[in-house]
Amino acid sequence: MSIIVEQVTRRFTEKGTPAVSDVSFQAPKGAITSLLGPSGAGKSTLLRLVAGLEVPDTGRILIDGVDCTHMPVQQRGVGVVFQSYALFRHMTVRENIAFGLEVRRASKAEVAARVDEMLRLVQLEDLGHRFPGQLSGGQRQRVAFARALAIRPRVLLLDEPFGALDTRVRQELREWLHELHERTGLTTLLVTHDQQEALEISQHVVVMSGGRVAQAGSPEAIYNRPATPFVASFIGGASVLRGEVRAGRVAMSSLSVDVPAAAREGESVQAFVRPHDIKLAKPNGTHVNGHATGRVERFKPVGGYVKVLLRLPSGDEVTVEVPRSEFNALGVTEGDAVRADVQSATVFVGDYAI
Template sequence: MARLEIRDVNKSYGAQHVLRDAGLDFDEGELVTLLGPSGCGKTTLLRIIAGLETADSGAVLLDGKDISPMPPNKRNMGMVFQAYSLFPNMNAADNVAFGLQVRHTEKSGRQSRVGELLEMVGLSAFAHKYPHQLSGGQQQRVALARALAIRPDLLLLDEPLSALDARVRVQLRDEIRRIHEETGVTTIFVTHDQEEALSISDRVAVMNRGQIDQFDSPHAIYQRPATPFVAGFIGVSSCLSATVVDAGMVRVEAETFAAPAARGLAAGTAVSIYLRPEDVRLLPAAQTAQQTMARRGTVRTHTFMGAMTRVTVRLANGADIFADLATPEAGDFPAGTEIAVDWNADRAQVLPAAREG
């Protein structure tokens, strides 16, 4: 297991600033995901860690040693790419053994390690199959075994699941988590898929325009976003514009609501209230007289998601708010119904309003 530190890394391509003072500390043996939209700098940062790109400034430290000047082949890192990148003229066992052969590992030790890894990824019976004889998921398992064969200090995964279909993606995602727990190797996983990031990671670094917006556990990223970008990017949220009026109180339009997350913000501060759809309730309009947090609106659409249905409500001020309801319950609120919405004030997130541009 290795401890990795990223210190104020910057990278530009001409006038395009891809990374801006990026800094992260990775604990030994943890699985960290770099998550963000296309162009946020996550793959560039991974390639700098691997030595495939050179930072303009900053440092990459492995167990306290700056490895920035070190070539990729001296860094003892295993890497799995989006493309499987297997050698087509080698069978699965020979692909896994390749790094060990390059390092002149003794044959008996090499065969033992290959057998161990093929068993770990569930491909013992496919050792003599060639890449064209394997499915996409099987090929990616071989690539993962090959990356682990050299007992790397770090395992780097660059969107390894994006070329697979949805069912195989979920299966292999779970396999990667299981293998990580078995091996204990410090792992960095790059993806733009939020579900992958939240389900597989010990911690998630959310990247935005070359910067780290938040680095925290999946639960904290989802429940306590640190910036408007994270709140809007992770999962689904409704966003209401508001103004702080007092400690723990905000005003939306002409109504004042409790919002414990607003404590500490000065009165008059423009804020955005972010509500997760599972924290929103819908009420028949006739029951709203005593609901101090209720707001009237009209049901617009239903999005069927199996056991749950997402209901979109257009509020009187023109804002849309989402509520996730059990599908049978959603049937009580057909499109066009006049209703009211209520939400869990303790779970509402309040952040300073995002600035334009």
């Protein structure tokens, strides 16, 4: 079941800035599509529009080719999971999972069989008698998934489902969601601000900014071929360096990279350089063939790599991530000089506000 959003706009005040504006995208059938962006980008509003919890001012929403724009929630065949779980505290796990089926007047035998099936699916077979307050956060979120899936939805809508969980549990549930999707094959729309989450478990990503779609495509395309300066800066934690085209190269902050095909001599450019795309080495002159000698402002070991804040001769600062073994081999400390070499960068002609 594909989800198609066509030119959807939604305002919450008559003259206010739209929460979503002229949004169009398609969530492919059987895939996990992530709505990715910073807070206030319009992601959750868009999910609520697809769910039928909000109605667009203009545009339309189709699920499996059927126009659902003004269809009641109950008729859309969607299962929704929220960050807050939204479980009934006074009901047991079994009763929570059964709730949607009972509202739809399923028989007692059908309800019991389906609840048993869902408990097995989310691996909580022995916890059906417990109340939500007796479960961990990860277990409560699995119950929320089971309740959403119990009604056999056509599509699954997830609004920051792991946002309230600690890092380890969040990582475990990402893998669990991937396995769940492999078993169910449900078309899924996931709202998240976590880049790693979106790139790791999605087959399709819609990057949003200011209520609009900035870029849509595969995780590989979003990461390696950002279409706009915003996407280039948002995905991957890139440093932004400004410069201009000189003698067929992009010169910026004492560094240089290949020039874009459309750039002309003297044009202003912005280069987005990710932390792992700069190679550090022992110093060798101040500026030779695109290399620059910078100064280590500070560094911090983070797991298997070291995060280095490097100040370039121009005064610009860039963040560099270096494998711990490579950093140790450099033998440098704060205040020392190192040579920086940009391995790759995403370059846009012009000077844009990010």
